[in-house]
Amino acid sequence: MSAMPEPRFTLPARVLHWLMAILIYAMLLIGVGMLSTVSERYTTLLSWHRPLGIAILILALIRWVVRLTHQAPPLPADLPAFQVVLAKGSHYLLYALMIALPLIGWAMQSAGGYPVTLWKGFQLFPILPHDIAVYGVLRRLHAVAAYAFFALILGHVGAALFHGLVRRDGVLKSMTG
Amino acid sequence: MPSSPSPAPRYVLIGTLLVALLLLFAWVRGVLSPARISGDKITDALQGAAGKIFPGYRRAHAKGVCVAGSFASNGAGAALSEAALLAAGQVPVMGRFSIDAKDPTAPDAKALFHALGLRFVLPRGEEWRMALDQTPIFIVSTPQDFLDLQLASQVDPATGKPDPAKVPAFIGTHPETRAFLDFIKAWPVPSSFANGTYYSIHAFRVTNAQGQAQMVRWQFEPETPFTALDPATLGDLPPNFLFDELLGRMTQGPLRWHLILIAANPGDPTSNATVQWQGEHRRIDAGVLTLDHASTEAEGACVGFNFDPTILPRGVAISDDPLLPARSAVYSASFRRRSVETMTTPDAITAEHKGYGPGATP
Numbered sequence: 001m002s003a004m005p006e007p008r009f010t011l012p013a014r015v016l017h018w019l020m021a022i023l024i025y026a027m028l029l030i031g032v033g034m035l036s037t038v039s040e041r042y043t044t045l046l047s048w049h050r051p052l053g054i055a056i057l058i059l060a061l062i063r064w065v066v067r068l069t070h071q072a073p074p075l076p077a078d079l080p081a082f083q084v085v086l087a088k089g090s091h092y093l094l095y096a097l098m099i100a101l102p103l104i105g106w107a108m109q110s111a112g113g114y115p116v117t118l119w120k121g122f123q124l125f126p127i128l129p130h131d132i133a134v135y136g137v138l139r140r141l142h143a144v145a146a147y148a149f150f151a152l153i154l155g156h157v158g159a160a161l162f163h164g165l166v167r168r169d170g171v172l173k174s175m176t177g
Numbered sequence: 178m179p180s181s182p183s184p185a186p187r188y189v190l191i192g193t194l195l196v197a198l199l200l201l202f203a204w205v206r207g208v209l210s211p212a213r214i215s216g217d218k219i220t221d222a223l224q225g226a227a228g229k230i231f232p233g234y235r236r237a238h239a240k241g242v243c244v245a246g247s248f249a250s251n252g253a254g255a256a257l258s259e260a261a262l263l264a265a266g267q268v269p270v271m272g273r274f275s276i277d278a279k280d281p282t283a284p285d286a287k288a289l290f291h292a293l294g295l296r297f298v299l300p301r302g303e304e305w306r307m308a309l310d311q312t313p314i315f316i317v318s319t320p321q322d323f324l325d326l327q328l329a330s331q332v333d334p335a336t337g338k339p340d341p342a343k344v345p346a347f348i349g350t351h352p353e354t355r356a357f358l359d360f361i362k363a364w365p366v367p368s369s370f371a372n373g374t375y376y377s378i379h380a381f382r383v384t385n386a387q388g389q390a391q392m393v394r395w396q397f398e399p400e401t402p403f404t405a406l407d408p409a410t411l412g413d414l415p416p417n418f419l420f421d422e423l424l425g426r427m428t429q430g431p432l433r434w435h436l437i438l439i440a441a442n443p444g445d446p447t448s449n450a451t452v453q454w455q456g457e458h459r460r461i462d463a464g465v466l467t468l469d470h471a472s473t474e475a476e477g478a479c480v481g482f483n484f485d486p487t488i489l490p491r492g493v494a495i496s497d498d499p500l501l502p503a504r505s506a507v508y509s510a511s512f513r514r515r516s517v518e519t520m521t522t523p524d525a526i527t528a529e530h531k532g533y534g535p536g537a538t539p
Contacts, residue, residue, distance in 0.1 A: 025198075029205045036207030038214050038320045038503035043487055043495060046505075112512070113482050115304045121491035123302030132481035136516030150202060158195050165187040 006170045007073030014177050016063045020056065024098065027052050028150050050105075051118045057102035064095060076169040087159070090152060097149045103127075104145060108138035216506030219324050220514065223507075226339070227279035228332030233520035234281045236511040238292055240524055241275030242420050243477020246431065246468035248297060254438055254463030257391055258383035260492035261299040263463055270297045270466065273479040274370045274423060281524035284416035289366050289406070291419075293375045293397070294484025295466075306488040308504065309375035309397065312364060315450035316357045320503035326354070353451040365405035370423045371432045372401040379486070380447035380496040383438075392441035392496060394454065397434035397466055420526045424471050431469035435462050448497040475527040483512040 009017070030052065034045035075084055109116045110126035112135035117123050128134060164172030200209075207213045223236040231239055248270050254263030262268060272295040278288035291311040298304060317323045329343035348355050367373030375397045384390045415421065426432065440459040446452045474480050487495050487505040495501040523531075 029202065032202065032206040034506075035217070036205065036210075036213055036215050038216055038219060038506040040497075040499065040502045042216070042506045043502040112516070115302055115488065120494075121301075121303065125302065130481055132512075132516045135481075136513070136518075139513055139516065154195055154198060157198065158191060161191040161194065165191060166184050 006173055008174050008177060009073060010066070010070045011177075012066050013063070013070060013072075014175060016059060016066060017175055020059055020063065020098065023052060023056050023059070024149075025153065027056060028146060028153075031146055047117075047119075050109075050116060053102040053105050054118060054124070056098060057106075060095070060098040060102075064099070067095070073174045076167070076171065079169075090156060090159075093152055094149075094156065097145060097152065101142065101145050101149060104138055104142045108135055108142055111135040111138060214320055214324055214503075216503075216510035219320065219327065219503070219507045220510040222324055222327035222331070223279065223511075226327045226330040226332065228334075228337065230518075231279070231281055231522075232518035233515050234524070235275075235515065236507075237279060238275035238277055238294075239281040240278045240283060240285075240288070240420075240526065241273045241294075241474065241479070242423065242526055243271070243273055243470075243472050243474060243479035244427075244468045245269070245271040245470040245478070246466065248436070248464055248466050250464035251462070253461050254436070255385065257385055257393060257438055257440060257461065258492040259386040260305065260383070260490045261301075261303055262297050262305050262490065263492070268297055268299055270295055270468075271478060271482070272296060272468070273474075273477075273482075273484065274420070274471075276419065282522065282528075283525070285419040286411045286414060286416075289419075291367060291370060291373050291375075293370075294479070294482075296482055296484065299490055303490040304488055305490050305493065306484050306486060307377065308484045308486040308508075310378050311367065311373050311375060312357075312361060313376040313378065313394070313396070314357060314360065314453055315378050315500065316354055317351065317500075318353055318449045318451045319499050322351060322354070323500070323503065326351075353449075357451055365403075366408075368404045368406045369401070369426065370419060371426055372399050372403045374398050374403075375434070377486075379450050379498045379501055380441060380445075381489070382447075382494045382496050384492055384494070392445065392447045394439045394441070395463075396437050396439070398437055400433040400435070417526050417529055421529070424473075424526075424530065427469065427471035431467045433468075434466040436464055436466060437461065438463050448499065450498055450500050473527040473530050474524055475531075483508050485509065 008014070027049070030045045030049050034042050034049060075087060079087070106116060106124065107128045110128040111131050113130040113132070115123045116126065160172050160175070163169055164176075203209060207215060220236050224230050227236070235241075246269075247267050248262065249267045250263055250265055252263070252265030254260070255265075257263070272293060275292045275294065276285055276288045277290035277292065293307075293309045295307040295309065296304060297306070317326055326344070326347055329347040330339045331343075332339055348358065377395045380392050380394050382390055383393050438461040439454070440461070441447060441454065442456065442458060445454045471477075485505050485508045487501055489495070522528075
């Protein structure tokens with residue numbers, strides 16, 4: 001073990017990461033869960049889905065700023081080049097999806113002519129004009145992007161554990177703190 | 178690197194954690210629960226009962242026309258609900274009259290059951306959407322029963338008809354459905370969309386500005402005097418007689434209905450849409466719905482809207498009726514499906530009135 005302090009993500013980055021990890025996994029479960037049922041859980045989950053999506057969008061934008069203004073710890077010097085490409089590429093995609101998915105959801109509900117209700121009596125303004133065909137395209141994109149996000153998260157968790165348990169190279173620790 | 182024990186157990190641990198995340202996702206998704214009813218499952222059953230898919234059309238009540246107008250509230254409804262619709266004032270409304278046909282080209286005489294979808298546009302982006310029927314009650318009380326009734330009505334591709342034994346078998350085991358069918362036999366069909374009463378079917382929970390909650394049903398009662406359709410004349414009527422009559426009548430002048438709120442008495446059932454409330458009830462005339470524009474779906478603005486009765490403003494919420502969340506889920510599935518389809522054939526009304534409405538060329 002090295003006596004050097006190990007490189008860490010800054011505290012705001014770590015807090016945002018773990019908070020969003022919980023919110024995003026919950027959000028994916030809410031999304032597929034509400035579509036699986038016609039029980040009263042449908043209405044309940046749907047009413048959580050919108051405010052949670054907007055919360056994730058706001059947190060993702062804050063996190064983006066934090067990421068741009070704070071140096072992230074470097075990847076291990078001995079990491080094979082293809083793993084470096086995978087690591088960097090997957091992180092760009094994760095950021096893109098955590099911002100794009102809520103925006104697609106908001107846009108699709110706007111195009112579908114639905115009120116974008118965050119809570120009873122409070123609606124967001126529409127960000128697209130009403131057009132059912134546009135709704136149809138965005139609704140499909142929302143689903144495809146959500147499943148892609150879930151697959152990416154599984155890969156992310158697998159890779160983090162690979163770093164933490166197999167390579168033991170400090171990458172997992174840089175986020176667990 | 179110092180020699181370390183085999184990494185195999187650590188790979189197993191990683192794999193197990195990933196499988197756990199995947200399994201939780203699959204379980205919530207319903208993959209492991211084939212009996213769970215989704216909006217898509219009921220929508221599939223509706224399509225099967227239609228015998229085919231009519232691309233671009235609603236999976237139920239496929240035949241309809243668009244209407245628009247306004248609602249003038251007298252403020253009396255505010256005693257029960259703080260909903261912006263019930264405060265004194267006027268708001269725009271758009272909607273859709275329809276019949277219970279899954280085939281948009283079916284003749285009106287084949288599916289006489291009238292319905293009205295409404296979308297009230299309230300201040301600050303709020304909306305109140307309604308899915309109203311010509312009867313105060315519904316044919317089944319649960320989503321499972323609705324699914325089973327549709328499954329009993331599946332069209333057999335070999336005969337082009339449903340199995341004649343299955344629906345009677347369903348009715349035999351569902352006294353509330355038998356009661357509904359008896360009820361509807363004695364319930365006169367209005368001769369026009371204009372002179373019928375339209376009912377909320379379900380109970381809803383309203384809350385007023387003082388925070389007092391109350392269960393209600395509501396209905397729109399016509400100013401146009403009621404006359405019943407004479408079933409004996411059905412054979413001689415043109416295929417779109419109901420819609421033709423409405424489109425023609427609307428050019429003569431606006432049509433009006435009164436919104437009557439009906440407050441539940443203690444003990445009235447609110448979770449079962451097959452049961453009517455008995456006896457005297459407090460009725461509040463909350464204002465007047467005026468519809469002054471009607472057009473075919475091709476010319477109107479209603480095609481792109483889903484009249485989901487659970488889209489409600491502050492002051493109104495769904496009751497414990499299990500059909501309300503189910504309606505929302507199924508309407509949404511139908512909307513999702515038709516939104517990516519291209520209409521290949523015009524509905525019967527659009528085909529007849531090609532170019533009807535504003536901007537039409539003779």
